[in-house]
Amino acid sequence: xxxxxxxxxxxxxxxxxxxxxxxxxxxxxxxxxxxxxxxxxxxxxxxxxxxxxxxxxxxxxxxxxxxxxxxxxxxxxxxxxxxxxxxxxxxxxxxxxxxxxxxxxxxxxxxxxxxxxxxxxxxxxxxxxxxxxxxxxxxxxxxxx
Numbered sequence: 001x002x003x004x005x006x007x008x009x010x011x012x013x014x015x016x017x018x019x020x021x022x023x024x025x026x027x028x029x030x031x032x033x034x035x036x037x038x039x040x041x042x043x044x045x046x047x048x049x050x051x052x053x054x055x056x057x058x059x060x061x062x063x064x065x066x067x068x069x070x071x072x073x074x075x076x077x078x079x080x081x082x083x084x085x086x087x088x089x090x091x092x093x094x095x096x097x098x099x100x101x102x103x104x105x106x107x108x109x110x111x112x113x114x115x116x117x118x119x120x121x122x123x124x125x126x127x128x129x130x131x132x133x134x135x136x137x138x139x140x141x142x143x144x145x
Contacts, residue, residue, distance in 0.1 A: 010066040019063040019072070027053035055079045074141050077134055084131035091118055 011019075030053050033046025058079050062072040095118040118124060 010068050011064070011072070013065040015069075016063045016065045016067070020060060023053070023056045023060055023063070026056060051083075055083055070141065070145065074138070074145075077137055077141070081131060081134040081138070084127050084134065087127050088124065088131065091124055094118075 026049065030046045030049035033042045033049060036042055036046075056079070059072060059075055062075050
C-alpha cells in the first residue's frame with residue numbers, strides 16, 4: 001500500500017487495511033479448511049472458498065487509501081460477473097462433452113428416469129439471473145459515475 005493521504009471522498013487508511021486483511025483472511029481460512037483432517041464438509045467449503053478468495057485477490061489493487069469505495073464495488077461486481085459467466089460456460093461445455101464423447105449404455109437393468117436438459121435446471125437459471133442482474137448493476141453504476 002502506498003503512503004499517500006486519503007482523499008476526502010475516498011477510503012480511509014483504516015478501511016483500506018480492513019478490506020485488504022479481509023481478502024487475505026478469506027484465503028488463509030480457505031487453506032485451513034482444506035488442510036484440516038476432521039471433516040469432509042469443511043474441506044468442501046474450503047474448496048469453494050479458495051475460488052472465491054482467488055477472485056477476491058483481484059480487488060487488492062483497489063484497496064488503497066484515497067480510492068473511492070465505488071471503484072472497489074464496481075470491480076467486485078465485475079469479478080462476480082466473470083465467475084457467473086465462467087460457471088455457465090463450464091456447464092455448457094460439460095454438456096457438449098457428454099453429448100459428443102460419451103454414449104449412454106443401450107441396455108440398462110435398472111430403470112432410470114431421464115433428467116431434464118441442462119438448460120432446464122434451476123441452478124443454471126439462477127446463475128444466469130444473477131449474471132443478468134449484475135450486468136444491470138454495472139450499467140447503473142457506470143451511468144452514475
